[in-house]
Amino acid sequence: MKALERHLEERRAQHLEQLIEWLSIPSVSALSEHKSDVRRAALFVQNALTTAGFEHAEVMETGGHPVVYADWLHAPGKPTVLVYGHYDVQPADPLHLWETPPFEPQIRDNQIYARGASDDKGPTFMHIKALEAILRIDGHLPLNIKFCIEGEEEVGSAHLSAFLEQHKTRFAADLVLISDTTMLGPDQPSICYGLRGLAACQIDVRTANSDLHSGLYGGAVPNAIHALVELLDTLHSKDGTITVDGFYDNIEGLSAEERKAYAELQHDDKAYQASLALTALHGEPGYSTLERLWTRPTLEINGIYGGFQGEGTKTVIPNEAHAKITCRLVPNQNPEDILNKIKAHVEAHTPTGAKVTFTPMDSGHPYLAPYDHPAIQLAANAYTHAYGVKAAFTRMGGSIPVVETFSQLFHIPVVLMGFGLNDENFHAPNEHFSLVNFDKGLRTLCYYYKHLPDALSPQSL
Template sequence: MDAIREVERYLDNHRDELLEALKELLSIPSISALSEHRGDVRRAAEWIAHRLTSAGFEHVELMETGGHPLVYADWLHAEGKPTVLVYGHYDVQPVDPLELWTSPPFTPTIRDHQLYARGASDDKGPTFLHIAVLSAMLKVHGELPVNVKFCIEGEEEIGSAHLHAFLEQTRDQFAADLILISDTTMVGPNQPAVVYGLRGLAAAQIDVRTAASDLHSGLYGGAVPNAARAVAEIVASFHRPDGSVAVEGFYDRVRPLTEAEREEFAKLGHEEEALKQALALSDLWGEPGYTALERMCARPTLEVNGIWGGFQGEGTKTVIPCEAHAKLTCRLVPDQDPQEILDLVEQHVQRHAPKGAKVTFIRQDGGRPYVAPYDHPALQLAASAYEHAYGTKAVFTRMGGSIPVVETFSQLLKIPVVMMGFSLNDENFHAPNEHFSLDNFDKGLRTLAYYYHELPSAWNQH
């Protein structure tokens, strides 16, 4: 334990310096979805590469993927010890609507022991924790207790569009014994969680076209199809009144929750009334027969993310719109396949297309669900590491979000994926005023220092 304490003391003594370094990274607007920020995305990759080089990591490289670059680095001198592949991402979501930010999204600001900036919680902050801890170990001891490879990508927020094909071509370079990811959430402010399952993702856009152009509602109203009404009718057909998904075959391959899993969810003590109050809701909604927590983490969904068409400016414009659109995402669970689900949704859309409406179904991002065996020593060590830093036993749970690369790593490299997150569900990732708890910044450093130091001993139990 002395070796861990030495690293922890170093991290404590350099805490302000580390926080300033994270602020530097957060100030770079690395928005992967917007072409005007392509240069900023590369600048963030270069910042990370420089940081890794300065810390003493080797073979640091910006690897070209066909899209935004991936940062690779390694340290492979721990003979006979396991190799950890550390995954994270340095790209961030767009910041709209900008007017809802209390402070500018790329001017990192501390308020009430929270660090506010786009990417603070998802995923620059948690990724930086790994860089900081491993760099401290090299500084203090001159070596690492394990072998390490970094895979820090710049396209996670756009579905890791090029990563799967890239990893297929370079899998030998990324070969490891386990993957460590901190892009998941904790259950609560002092309740760490080892995530052993993620939902998959299938996304699409529906484009509806009727007439050749918008039409005057006085001259043509009552005689021609309305694209906005048509898309609304399609969207309304996706769910039954009880909240279940009405797409034929949608649930056919869903792996049921086991009684043991449902018991674990029940132990989390999730209060649905508190959830309603926190979200300012009068009621909850969704598939019957499951708790809200089960529906959010371990059941499949079909959501409408956006719907638009026709006149949206101030005042009135009496037109019948000729086109309208909707964006959809499905969160998937084992054993649902993204392409099969999109097939079913497309067939449903075409069956429910109103007369006079031409519907185009455009497939977008996808990713398979993932579930790991949580009795693996590497996952059990994660719980011990959390307890060391937080003084609280970690829970094992699934997360409702999707990290498509997890399934990619699992399928290509055939190794366990350990997900240790330090973010909280209410930290507004993907929304205005994203923030990261400085308490979790500090405890996250201690958690990871323990994990890396103790991993060789735990691995020997495998």
């Protein structure tokens, strides 16, 4: 390991120059004007993988933005790891809030500032460089490696499932390794072994055939906004419990071991509340804040609109109102089933005089890995090697739908080794990535790859 770490130190400046070049490409997958930039970022990945010593590097078409594939398959009898990442980034708006231009990377206070620095170009780049270092020092890898670096993660990976199904043999592996999650803190690495799923929908309420004068019609006709508010109020009890019939069916309770582990993290509710300028925290009773964030389902109203929005007053009774809803789901909850239950609830609670349309939208399944799996336990040891502290085992409140895609398609474990931090402004202005975690993360990954064949041996599984 000392030779590997010395190699990384000697080439640090070169690696950062290359990362800066990649971050300078505005690969915004959501905006059509950046289509050529997205492809340029894919070509950068292809060249970086080839230069690192990988073979069969190819930009593969998907029907949308391409996937970059490469491999090194010269370790017969050893396991195969599929490394997933994404090279597309979120739009940079609002631009005026950036201290420096989002696609002109700057290093300040040992942080690299640019759109995509933390999500997910920085962490993905680290895998390429860690494996390149092993190839340079040892002349070979201790296992077989495949890469799947996509360009549509920030727009829902719309084409990835069908693409992977079509090329299932090519991407087959024994384990998937992803660095697109966060650590608990700057000095507290963590392994995420669970993700919540997603179920989204829109509710549209209509009453009369047009907006109506509030003086001529007020008191005699239904108001679409009143109806929508009345309907939305039926989705929760006052203590935060979701009241949709069957919403909590089949959810498994937390094990005593997990509850103990989360309690030992000593989450500071008061500091958390203060950091968000809240007067109180609120959520399903009977659970701690971390348990609510990581292991319990939610139903959130994300947007509500209708009626007059302009300056001043308009005496009108709106004839339509709209709400957008997303649910975060936990294991044993199926997005389609949950959306059907919400639809049934909406239909049963439609207010008098209202016509309600329910439209299902995005969805993704939850994921939970056994955190006693040797490959996940090895991740903890790798963090300890680089950071000098014991890694925590956590779940994450967000969703990464591709994780469940890999799990369902290949029936293999997915290991989530994050190196970003929650305050690094991914998806927001002034996104940045800690170069301390860049350096320590490279050491972590080298240790992990070197020891992974033993963790995946038949004796360990």
